[in-house]
Amino acid sequence: MRREDITYLGAGPAALPTDVLAIAAEALQNYQDTGLGVAEHSHRSELANNILNSMKADLASFLDIPSDYEILLMQSGGSGQFDATIYNVVNIWVEKQRQKIVKEQGDIGEDALVQELKKKVDSELRLDYLASQEAVRLLGPEHVNIASDARKVNDGKFGKIADESTWQLSPKPAMVYMCENETVDGVEYPAFPKVLEPKGTEDDYLVVGDFSSTILSRRIPVKDYSIIFFGAQKNLGCAGVTGVIIRKNLLPPTLPSTSPTLLRKLGLPIAPTVLDYGVTAKNNSLYNTLPIFDVFLAGQVLKKLIATFPDKVDGQQAVAQKKADLIYGSLDAYPNVYKVVPETSVRSRMNICFRVTKGGDVDEAEKAFLKGAVERGLTGLKGHRSVGGIRASNYNAVAEAGAEKLAAYLKEYAEA
Template identity: 35%
Template sequence: MKRAYNFNAGPAALPEAVLAKAQEEFLNINGSGMSVMEISHRSKDFESIINKAKSLLIELMDIPEDYDVLFLQGGASLQFSMIPMNLLPEGKTASYVLTGSWSEKALKEAEKVGTCEVAASAKETNYSTIPALDELNVAENAAYLHITSNNTIFGTQWKDYPETVEVPVIADMSSDILSKKIDVSKFGLIYAGAQKNLGPSGVTVVIIRKDLIQKNAGLPTMLSFQTHADNDSLYNTPPTMSIYLLSLVLQWVKDLGGLEEIERLNEQKAALLYNTIDESNGFYKGHARPDSRSYMNVTFTLKNEDLTKQFLAEAKEAGFVGLNGHRSVGGCRASIYNAVPLVHCEELASFMKKFQAAHTRKTSEQTV
């Protein structure tokens, strides 16, 4: 069976080797005679799976010892509420940098919990840029500074991160975690829904500095970071299949060469598509400003809506999946997360050039 050229924004492509491994072990995990979906989350078999996932993530991201790794549920969207519930006390202010729809949603949820301010916003540019670090206006009594490291809808990405002395930086890294090397110690908390680079939907990774985990008697039990830290992410039944596949993806990254190799490949894939856009003489137009371009989500438009529909229809016929832009902005979007092979990006770049040549030739003939 021929695999699709999968450019979906999320849930997104998974490494074919991971899917093959999961298929091989689907009916019999670790010689148990059961699927991973059937074994107890309190069993030794699952304990080894979740511990492997945690240790691999710590190794690959070089997570310091004074951080804890939690595997939660509810996606990044639940973290929009859990973070202010746990980290925004009365009398403090949460600072948010707005770089797209997801940061807007994070702010909206935080405002239901406590006092918030906008530290910077790129909304006036239709979120085509990332604010400069010297433009950030962090509240004097800030409990934390929140950023969204990569913006899937608009195709922008932070290249450098804010560095604050006293104020913890919180980052939603759902769409670019594990795509490049970062210094985890610059952040108080990193969170990410798994369905882009880490694995399938269903599990959310939270990397939190241990001094930020504090008891809050007023919180519902399941909404406290302390609950999940004290119980090694096993307070309730976790998404066992998602954590198992997460562990396989992390092993795949390690076997590939770690984050240095992943970062090199991601830069190469992005360059292929951005070069195609830049060399098209305006036939394709990128949404993001060049210095803010995402290496995960390449967003672009064509000259008009009819041409865009024609491009998407012919791309689908050629086997390309998920190239429609988000419904809120339209256009086109190629999500090129870690598991998207380089050859798929080469095929897309080739298709884009052929489509442009055919349309240009057709337009020229009609003019004559």
């Protein structure tokens, strides 16, 4: 089957624009007439630095990232960055507490300082999550607060976002983590939570946002976040590089790093060097061998987006919404055949999750639906292994014609 015959709707890694792949294929063999492919050049070379700096500049331009934020390119994927935020934020929290104690009590000596910090760690160190289990594994349940659990308002299942009035936020958490789009059940925050909006005081929440599934598809209120991270493999490129956008005032030299010795004395985890934001920023994301081909590919995706949308991310957001509305419209037109998983107000534009109920036997109906889809060149529609069902991932590389093709099949299957 030819590439142009396929509309790939898998949840990730996602499809890439064909013309970008053509450029990448040529660059893999001979980049800029150097006789070497882009993946073979040293990450320390001027060529690699140019690729990296160009990609960062285009990302900042497309998303309108303010100048007081630093862009880091790292590895380890979204899962690794989830851990990295814990390591780094705990470091940030301890350093702020250390500075506060020294300011209030002067030079109190190392042993006394450790004792004061231990008291604060035991009584005050809390990381708030709007969903998480991994944080408990790294820090222990005593330092993790699940501020909101959607399952409590949805019969033990995901598919909703609990009203902000029910959130149980800690008084002064070290951070609040939110995954902006959940891919398994197709739930997306429609807007930044009002309760977390900064007020310009020292009590503002340090909010960490995971944008792995929606990066480049919608405008981000960057100033509302302290740290944003995202894997590349949904809308930006291929797996292997992960982006981090972080306030510069959370990085050295503005905010020094707490010494590993002090963190050990406090019984707190220490960030591996490759996950340390301060080290990464100091070395322009080149402390270790960054996969330059992955950065180059992401850069080409950005150049295509910038050339396509003069209004930058707002233009891509409008297209993403148009495609999502088309698909959801077809699903809603046949309520006896399709059941969309999340409630309407929190439907993801990127991961459209639904069940096929035609004929009463859901398993058989979905097998038939998937078989027919593949026959029509609609692939990657099988839902996550943990919940089953159907999942159409509407990432940026899915053309409007692809969304129209899926909408037409939804109608055809329902009326057959």
